Amino acid sequence: MRDLDETDFEILRLLLDDARRPYSDLAEAVDLSPPAVSDRVARLRDVGVIRRFTLDVDRTQLHGGTPVLVDLEVDRATTAVSAVRQALLDSGSVEHVFTTAESHLVFQARVPDSDFAAWLFDVVDEAAIGSYDVTLLSGVDWSPDLGGTEFGLTCVQCGNTVDTEGVSTRIDGDLYQFCCPSCETRFREKYAELKEGAG
Amino acid sequence: MRDLDETDFEILRLLLDDARRPYSDLAEAVDLSPPAVSDRVARLRDVGVIRRFTLDVDRTQLHGGTPVLVDLEVDRATTAVSAVRQALLDSGSVEHVFTTAESHLVFQARVPDSDFAAWLFDVVDEAAIGSYDVTLLSGVDWSPDLGGTEFGLTCVQCGNTVDTEGVSTRIDGDLYQFCCPSCETRFREKYAELKEGAG
DNA sequence: AATGAAAGGATTAAGCC
Protein backbone atom coordinates (compact mmCIF):
# COMPACT_ATOMS: atom_id res chain seq x y z
CA MET A 1 0.00 0.00 0.00
CA ARG A 2 1.00 3.59 -0.57
CA ASP A 3 0.43 6.75 1.39
CA LEU A 4 -2.27 9.06 0.32
CA ASP A 5 -0.70 12.16 -1.11
CA GLU A 6 -1.79 15.71 -1.82
CA THR A 7 -3.08 14.62 -5.23
CA ASP A 8 -5.48 12.15 -3.64
CA PHE A 9 -6.77 14.90 -1.42
CA GLU A 10 -7.22 17.24 -4.33
CA ILE A 11 -9.24 14.53 -6.09
CA LEU A 12 -11.34 14.05 -2.95
CA ARG A 13 -12.00 17.75 -2.69
CA LEU A 14 -13.05 17.98 -6.32
CA LEU A 15 -15.33 14.96 -6.11
CA LEU A 16 -16.83 16.16 -2.85
CA ASP A 17 -17.85 19.27 -4.71
CA ASP A 18 -19.17 17.40 -7.75
CA ALA A 19 -19.04 13.64 -7.70
CA ARG A 20 -20.05 13.42 -11.34
CA ARG A 21 -17.14 15.44 -12.60
CA PRO A 22 -15.51 13.59 -15.49
CA TYR A 23 -12.24 11.83 -14.76
CA SER A 24 -10.73 13.72 -17.66
CA ASP A 25 -11.54 16.97 -15.85
CA LEU A 26 -10.01 15.71 -12.64
CA ALA A 27 -7.02 14.50 -14.60
CA GLU A 28 -6.42 17.95 -15.96
CA ALA A 29 -6.88 19.56 -12.55
CA VAL A 30 -4.29 17.35 -10.88
CA ASP A 31 -2.01 17.00 -13.91
CA LEU A 32 -2.41 13.29 -14.48
CA SER A 33 -3.97 11.09 -17.15
CA PRO A 34 -7.58 9.90 -16.80
CA PRO A 35 -6.61 6.27 -16.12
CA ALA A 36 -4.28 7.40 -13.35
CA VAL A 37 -7.15 9.29 -11.71
CA SER A 38 -9.42 6.30 -12.13
CA ASP A 39 -6.83 4.13 -10.36
CA ARG A 40 -6.55 6.55 -7.48
CA VAL A 41 -10.30 6.76 -7.06
CA ALA A 42 -10.47 2.98 -7.06
CA ARG A 43 -7.82 2.87 -4.35
CA LEU A 44 -9.63 5.47 -2.27
CA ARG A 45 -12.69 3.25 -2.43
CA ASP A 46 -10.79 0.07 -1.62
CA VAL A 47 -9.20 1.63 1.39
CA GLY A 48 -12.59 2.83 2.60
CA VAL A 49 -11.90 6.56 2.50
CA ILE A 50 -14.61 6.93 -0.14
CA ARG A 51 -17.57 5.00 1.19
CA ARG A 52 -19.78 5.80 -1.77
CA PHE A 53 -20.72 8.27 -4.47
CA THR A 54 -23.97 9.81 -3.40
CA LEU A 55 -26.27 12.83 -3.37
CA ASP A 56 -26.77 15.64 -0.96
CA VAL A 57 -30.56 15.70 -0.90
CA ASP A 58 -32.56 18.51 0.64
CA ARG A 59 -34.97 16.41 2.64
CA THR A 60 -36.82 19.41 4.03
CA GLN A 61 -38.35 19.67 0.57
CA LEU A 62 -39.78 16.18 0.70
CA HIS A 63 -42.69 14.96 2.70
CA GLY A 64 -42.28 12.47 5.44
CA GLY A 65 -42.44 13.32 9.10
CA THR A 66 -41.06 15.92 11.43
CA PRO A 67 -37.31 16.40 11.65
CA VAL A 68 -36.04 15.80 15.17
CA LEU A 69 -32.79 15.44 17.02
CA VAL A 70 -32.78 12.70 19.63
CA ASP A 71 -30.37 12.02 22.45
CA LEU A 72 -30.49 8.37 23.50
CA GLU A 73 -28.81 7.02 26.58
CA VAL A 74 -27.86 3.43 25.84
CA ASP A 75 -26.58 0.56 27.96
CA ARG A 76 -22.83 0.84 28.15
CA ALA A 77 -22.24 -2.60 26.64
CA THR A 78 -20.41 -2.21 23.31
CA THR A 79 -22.70 -4.64 21.58
CA ALA A 80 -25.80 -2.84 22.82
CA VAL A 81 -24.55 0.47 21.47
CA SER A 82 -23.66 -0.90 18.08
CA ALA A 83 -26.86 -2.93 17.84
CA VAL A 84 -28.98 0.12 18.57
CA ARG A 85 -26.94 2.23 16.17
CA GLN A 86 -27.36 -0.30 13.42
CA ALA A 87 -31.09 -0.56 14.05
CA LEU A 88 -31.37 3.21 13.75
CA LEU A 89 -29.37 3.33 10.53
CA ASP A 90 -31.48 0.55 9.05
CA SER A 91 -34.77 2.13 10.00
CA GLY A 92 -35.00 4.28 6.90
CA SER A 93 -36.04 7.37 8.87
CA VAL A 94 -32.71 8.10 10.51
CA GLU A 95 -30.12 10.10 8.61
CA HIS A 96 -27.25 10.79 11.00
CA VAL A 97 -26.09 8.96 14.08
CA PHE A 98 -23.36 10.26 16.38
CA THR A 99 -21.91 8.00 19.01
CA THR A 100 -20.56 9.89 22.00
CA ALA A 101 -17.70 8.78 24.17
CA GLU A 102 -20.21 8.24 26.99
CA SER A 103 -22.35 5.76 25.05
CA HIS A 104 -25.03 8.19 24.08
CA LEU A 105 -26.41 8.03 20.59
CA VAL A 106 -27.43 11.38 19.18
CA PHE A 107 -29.35 11.03 15.96
CA GLN A 108 -31.32 13.03 13.48
CA ALA A 109 -34.46 11.53 11.98
CA ARG A 110 -37.81 12.26 10.40
CA VAL A 111 -40.52 10.76 12.54
CA PRO A 112 -44.31 10.55 12.51
CA ASP A 113 -46.00 13.58 14.04
CA SER A 114 -47.63 11.56 16.78
CA ASP A 115 -46.43 9.07 19.35
CA PHE A 116 -42.68 9.36 19.17
CA ALA A 117 -42.16 6.65 21.79
CA ALA A 118 -44.11 4.11 19.75
CA TRP A 119 -41.95 4.88 16.73
CA LEU A 120 -38.72 4.68 18.72
CA PHE A 121 -39.44 1.36 20.37
CA ASP A 122 -40.56 -0.03 17.08
CA VAL A 123 -37.08 0.68 15.75
CA VAL A 124 -34.86 -0.12 18.72
CA ASP A 125 -34.94 -2.55 21.63
CA GLU A 126 -36.59 -0.78 24.55
CA ALA A 127 -34.53 -2.78 27.05
CA ALA A 128 -31.27 -1.26 25.77
CA ILE A 129 -32.42 2.34 26.26
CA GLY A 130 -32.00 4.25 29.48
CA SER A 131 -33.57 7.62 28.75
CA TYR A 132 -34.12 9.80 25.75
CA ASP A 133 -34.67 13.40 24.81
CA VAL A 134 -36.29 14.79 21.64
CA THR A 135 -35.78 18.23 20.07
CA LEU A 136 -37.65 19.65 17.12
CA LEU A 137 -35.46 20.82 14.24
CA SER A 138 -36.00 23.67 11.85
CA GLY A 139 -32.93 23.08 9.72
CA VAL A 140 -30.44 20.40 8.74
CA ASP A 141 -27.28 21.45 6.92
CA TRP A 142 -24.25 19.67 5.72
CA SER A 143 -20.92 21.00 4.56
CA PRO A 144 -19.17 18.50 2.35
CA ASP A 145 -15.77 20.10 2.82
CA LEU A 146 -12.63 18.30 3.68
CA GLY A 147 -11.65 21.32 5.70
CA GLY A 148 -8.68 21.09 8.01
CA THR A 149 -8.14 17.42 7.31
CA GLU A 150 -4.49 16.89 6.68
CA PHE A 151 -3.45 14.09 4.47
CA GLY A 152 -2.51 10.60 5.48
CA LEU A 153 -4.38 7.65 6.93
CA THR A 154 -4.34 7.13 10.68
CA CYS A 155 -3.75 3.85 12.42
CA VAL A 156 -6.81 3.15 14.57
CA GLN A 157 -4.61 1.45 17.17
CA CYS A 158 -1.77 3.92 17.73
CA GLY A 159 -2.74 7.01 15.75
CA ASN A 160 0.39 7.00 13.61
CA THR A 161 0.33 7.68 9.91
CA VAL A 162 -0.29 4.62 7.78
CA ASP A 163 2.41 4.17 5.18
CA THR A 164 3.81 1.50 2.89
CA GLU A 165 3.91 -1.08 5.70
CA GLY A 166 0.23 -0.49 6.36
CA VAL A 167 -2.50 -3.10 6.54
CA SER A 168 -6.20 -2.61 5.96
CA THR A 169 -8.61 -5.16 7.37
CA ARG A 170 -12.32 -5.66 7.69
CA ILE A 171 -13.48 -6.65 11.19
CA ASP A 172 -17.15 -7.38 11.75
CA GLY A 173 -18.01 -5.56 8.57
CA ASP A 174 -16.04 -2.37 9.30
CA LEU A 175 -12.84 -1.38 7.57
CA TYR A 176 -9.85 -0.46 9.75
CA GLN A 177 -6.41 0.87 8.89
CA PHE A 178 -3.25 -0.12 10.78
CA CYS A 179 0.28 1.16 10.46
CA CYS A 180 1.77 -2.30 11.01
CA PRO A 181 0.68 -5.91 11.62
CA SER A 182 1.42 -5.71 15.33
CA CYS A 183 -1.02 -2.84 15.74
CA GLU A 184 -3.56 -4.97 13.95
CA THR A 185 -2.94 -7.85 16.35
CA ARG A 186 -3.22 -5.62 19.40
CA PHE A 187 -6.39 -4.06 18.08
CA ARG A 188 -7.95 -7.45 17.38
CA GLU A 189 -7.15 -8.58 20.93
CA LYS A 190 -8.62 -5.41 22.42
CA TYR A 191 -11.66 -5.78 20.18
CA ALA A 192 -12.22 -9.43 21.12
CA GLU A 193 -11.98 -8.59 24.83
CA LEU A 194 -14.44 -5.77 24.50
CA LYS A 195 -16.83 -7.97 22.64
CA GLU A 196 -16.58 -10.76 25.17
CA GLY A 197 -16.95 -8.45 28.14
CA ALA A 198 -20.02 -6.93 26.60
CA GLY A 199 -21.75 -10.08 25.32
CA MET B 1 -43.83 22.91 -12.75
CA ARG B 2 -44.84 19.29 -12.25
CA ASP B 3 -45.17 17.07 -9.22
CA LEU B 4 -42.43 14.67 -8.42
CA ASP B 5 -43.61 11.16 -9.06
CA GLU B 6 -42.59 7.68 -8.02
CA THR B 7 -40.12 7.55 -10.92
CA ASP B 8 -38.27 10.60 -9.60
CA PHE B 9 -38.02 8.94 -6.24
CA GLU B 10 -36.72 5.76 -7.74
CA ILE B 11 -34.04 7.80 -9.53
CA LEU B 12 -33.17 9.53 -6.26
CA ARG B 13 -32.86 6.23 -4.45
CA LEU B 14 -30.62 4.79 -7.15
CA LEU B 15 -28.37 7.86 -7.25
CA LEU B 16 -28.20 8.03 -3.47
CA ASP B 17 -26.78 4.54 -3.60
CA ASP B 18 -24.36 5.29 -6.44
CA ALA B 19 -24.28 8.81 -7.79
CA ARG B 20 -22.05 7.83 -10.68
CA ARG B 21 -24.45 5.30 -12.08
CA PRO B 22 -24.87 5.97 -15.82
CA TYR B 23 -28.12 7.55 -16.96
CA SER B 24 -28.54 4.61 -19.31
CA ASP B 25 -28.57 2.28 -16.29
CA LEU B 26 -31.09 4.45 -14.50
CA ALA B 27 -33.13 4.63 -17.68
CA GLU B 28 -33.37 0.88 -17.82
CA ALA B 29 -34.23 0.63 -14.14
CA VAL B 30 -37.12 3.07 -14.39
CA ASP B 31 -38.16 2.16 -17.92
CA LEU B 32 -37.42 5.43 -19.63
CA SER B 33 -34.92 6.65 -22.22
CA PRO B 34 -31.59 8.10 -21.08
CA PRO B 35 -32.49 11.65 -22.13
CA ALA B 36 -35.72 11.45 -20.14
CA VAL B 37 -33.73 10.50 -17.04
CA SER B 38 -31.28 13.27 -17.71
CA ASP B 39 -34.17 15.76 -17.87
CA ARG B 40 -35.58 14.53 -14.58
CA VAL B 41 -32.24 14.75 -12.84
CA ALA B 42 -31.82 18.27 -14.16
CA ARG B 43 -35.23 19.17 -12.78
CA LEU B 44 -34.44 17.63 -9.41
CA ARG B 45 -31.36 19.84 -9.30
CA ASP B 46 -33.19 22.98 -10.43
CA VAL B 47 -35.84 22.52 -7.84
CA GLY B 48 -33.21 22.06 -5.14
CA VAL B 49 -34.10 18.51 -4.12
CA ILE B 50 -30.66 17.41 -5.27
CA ARG B 51 -28.27 19.91 -3.77
CA ARG B 52 -25.18 18.29 -5.22
CA PHE B 53 -23.50 15.10 -6.31
CA THR B 54 -20.95 14.26 -3.68
CA LEU B 55 -19.03 11.61 -1.75
CA ASP B 56 -19.63 9.89 1.52
CA VAL B 57 -16.14 10.10 2.97
CA ASP B 58 -15.02 8.18 6.03
CA ARG B 59 -13.36 11.04 7.87
CA THR B 60 -12.36 8.86 10.82
CA GLN B 61 -9.70 7.51 8.48
CA LEU B 62 -8.20 10.91 7.86
CA HIS B 63 -6.16 13.02 10.17
CA GLY B 64 -7.43 16.31 11.47
CA GLY B 65 -8.65 16.93 14.98
CA THR B 66 -10.98 15.37 17.47
CA PRO B 67 -14.59 14.73 16.49
CA VAL B 68 -17.00 16.56 18.77
CA LEU B 69 -20.67 17.35 19.00
CA VAL B 70 -21.44 20.88 20.15
CA ASP B 71 -24.65 22.41 21.39
CA LEU B 72 -24.64 26.17 20.91
CA GLU B 73 -27.22 28.49 22.36
CA VAL B 74 -27.55 31.43 20.01
CA ASP B 75 -29.27 34.79 20.24
CA ARG B 76 -32.85 34.31 19.11
CA ALA B 77 -32.57 36.85 16.28
CA THR B 78 -33.08 35.06 12.96
CA THR B 79 -30.13 36.81 11.39
CA ALA B 80 -27.85 35.86 14.28
CA VAL B 81 -28.80 32.20 13.95
CA SER B 82 -28.26 32.08 10.22
CA ALA B 83 -25.06 34.10 10.41
CA VAL B 84 -23.60 31.73 12.99
CA ARG B 85 -24.77 28.70 11.03
CA GLN B 86 -23.18 30.01 7.88
CA ALA B 87 -19.93 30.77 9.67
CA LEU B 88 -19.86 27.21 10.98
CA LEU B 89 -20.54 25.69 7.58
CA ASP B 90 -17.83 27.83 6.01
CA SER B 91 -15.24 27.02 8.66
CA GLY B 92 -14.06 23.85 6.95
CA SER B 93 -14.06 21.85 10.20
CA VAL B 94 -17.80 21.56 10.64
CA GLU B 95 -19.64 18.79 8.86
CA HIS B 96 -23.25 18.86 10.09
CA VAL B 97 -25.32 21.64 11.56
CA PHE B 98 -28.79 21.12 13.01
CA THR B 99 -30.93 24.13 13.82
CA THR B 100 -33.41 23.45 16.59
CA ALA B 101 -36.79 25.09 16.94
CA GLU B 102 -35.43 26.88 20.03
CA SER B 103 -32.54 28.56 18.22
CA HIS B 104 -29.89 26.16 19.34
CA LEU B 105 -27.33 25.05 16.82
CA VAL B 106 -26.13 21.50 17.30
CA PHE B 107 -23.15 20.72 15.14
CA GLN B 108 -20.56 18.07 14.55
CA ALA B 109 -16.98 19.11 13.83
CA ARG B 110 -13.34 18.08 14.02
CA VAL B 111 -11.51 20.50 16.22
CA PRO B 112 -7.96 20.98 17.50
CA ASP B 113 -7.18 18.92 20.59
CA SER B 114 -6.54 21.96 22.73
CA ASP B 115 -8.40 25.15 23.52
CA PHE B 116 -11.83 24.54 22.10
CA ALA B 117 -13.07 28.00 23.07
CA ALA B 118 -10.34 29.69 21.08
CA TRP B 119 -11.28 27.65 18.04
CA LEU B 120 -14.98 28.36 18.46
CA PHE B 121 -14.65 32.11 18.83
CA ASP B 122 -12.30 32.20 15.93
CA VAL B 123 -15.10 30.75 13.80
CA VAL B 124 -18.18 32.48 15.18
CA ASP B 125 -18.99 35.83 16.72
CA GLU B 126 -18.66 35.48 20.49
CA ALA B 127 -21.33 38.12 21.06
CA ALA B 128 -24.00 35.96 19.38
CA ILE B 129 -23.39 32.94 21.62
CA GLY B 130 -25.13 32.40 24.93
CA SER B 131 -23.65 29.15 26.19
CA TYR B 132 -22.22 26.00 24.69
CA ASP B 133 -21.64 22.38 25.49
CA VAL B 134 -19.09 20.01 23.96
CA THR B 135 -19.24 16.21 23.77
CA LEU B 136 -16.53 13.91 22.52
CA LEU B 137 -17.60 11.54 19.74
CA SER B 138 -16.43 8.03 19.04
CA GLY B 139 -18.47 7.51 15.87
CA VAL B 140 -20.20 9.40 13.09
CA ASP B 141 -22.56 7.47 10.82
CA TRP B 142 -24.79 8.40 7.99
CA SER B 143 -27.56 6.49 6.29
CA PRO B 144 -28.10 7.77 2.79
CA ASP B 145 -31.59 6.28 2.55
CA LEU B 146 -34.66 8.09 1.48
CA GLY B 147 -36.55 5.98 3.95
CA GLY B 148 -40.12 6.78 4.74
CA THR B 149 -40.10 9.92 2.63
CA GLU B 150 -43.26 10.00 0.61
CA PHE B 151 -43.21 11.74 -2.68
CA GLY B 152 -44.16 15.32 -3.44
CA LEU B 153 -42.70 18.69 -2.62
CA THR B 154 -44.01 20.60 0.38
CA CYS B 155 -44.91 24.27 0.42
CA VAL B 156 -42.77 25.94 3.09
CA GLN B 157 -45.59 28.36 3.87
CA CYS B 158 -48.63 26.11 4.27
CA GLY B 159 -47.27 22.56 4.10
CA ASN B 160 -49.43 21.53 1.15
CA THR B 161 -48.12 19.49 -1.72
CA VAL B 162 -46.56 21.55 -4.47
CA ASP B 163 -48.12 20.81 -7.84
CA THR B 164 -48.41 22.33 -11.31
CA GLU B 165 -49.28 25.76 -9.87
CA GLY B 166 -46.11 25.70 -7.79
CA VAL B 167 -43.41 28.35 -7.66
CA SER B 168 -39.80 27.92 -6.63
CA THR B 169 -37.85 30.99 -5.54
CA ARG B 170 -34.47 31.83 -4.12
CA ILE B 171 -34.57 34.18 -1.11
CA ASP B 172 -31.30 35.32 0.41
CA GLY B 173 -29.53 32.46 -1.29
CA ASP B 174 -31.86 29.68 -0.14
CA LEU B 175 -34.31 27.89 -2.40
CA TYR B 176 -37.94 27.66 -1.28
CA GLN B 177 -40.95 25.86 -2.75
CA PHE B 178 -44.47 27.28 -2.66
CA CYS B 179 -47.75 25.72 -3.70
CA CYS B 180 -49.05 29.01 -5.10
CA PRO B 181 -47.96 32.65 -5.57
CA SER B 182 -50.01 33.84 -2.60
CA CYS B 183 -48.11 31.53 -0.28
CA GLU B 184 -44.93 32.97 -1.71
CA THR B 185 -46.14 36.51 -0.98
CA ARG B 186 -47.14 35.64 2.56
CA PHE B 187 -43.84 33.93 3.17
CA ARG B 188 -41.89 36.90 1.84
CA GLU B 189 -43.80 39.23 4.13
CA LYS B 190 -43.20 37.01 7.15
CA TYR B 191 -39.55 36.71 6.20
CA ALA B 192 -39.10 40.47 5.78
CA GLU B 193 -40.72 41.11 9.17
CA LEU B 194 -38.53 38.57 10.88
CA LYS B 195 -35.46 40.05 9.31
CA GLU B 196 -36.39 43.57 10.28
CA GLY B 197 -37.32 42.61 13.83
CA ALA B 198 -34.00 40.86 14.20
CA GLY B 199 -31.74 43.37 12.54
C1' DA C 1 -40.77 11.48 -23.89
C1' DA C 2 -38.40 8.64 -27.77
C1' DT C 3 -35.15 8.30 -31.47
C1' DG C 4 -30.75 8.50 -33.84
C1' DA C 5 -26.54 10.94 -34.90
C1' DA C 6 -22.58 13.38 -33.10
C1' DA C 7 -19.69 14.50 -29.32
C1' DG C 8 -17.59 13.36 -25.27
C1' DG C 9 -15.90 10.41 -21.46
C1' DA C 10 -14.31 5.83 -19.45
C1' DT C 11 -11.70 1.73 -19.71
C1' DT C 12 -8.63 -1.37 -21.47
C1' DA C 13 -4.12 -3.03 -23.08
C1' DA C 14 0.60 -2.30 -24.21
C1' DG C 15 4.60 -0.25 -23.06
C1' DC C 16 7.78 3.14 -20.37
C1' DC C 17 10.55 4.44 -16.26
Add this chain to the structure above:
DNA sequence: GGCTTAATCCTTTCATT
Protein backbone atom coordinates in the same frame (compact mmCIF):
# COMPACT_ATOMS: atom_id res chain seq x y z
C1' DG D 1 4.32 0.25 -8.92
C1' DG D 2 2.62 3.89 -10.93
C1' DC D 3 2.45 6.32 -14.94
C1' DT D 4 1.19 7.44 -20.18
C1' DT D 5 -0.74 6.88 -24.77
C1' DA D 6 -3.86 5.13 -28.06
C1' DA D 7 -7.74 2.36 -29.33
C1' DT D 8 -12.21 0.75 -28.18
C1' DC D 9 -16.41 0.92 -26.09
C1' DC D 10 -19.88 3.09 -23.68
C1' DT D 11 -22.55 7.27 -22.23
C1' DT D 12 -24.46 11.72 -22.84
C1' DT D 13 -26.30 15.41 -25.47
C1' DC D 14 -28.82 17.61 -29.09
C1' DA D 15 -31.93 18.07 -32.83
C1' DT D 16 -35.93 16.15 -34.45
C1' DT D 17 -40.46 13.97 -34.27
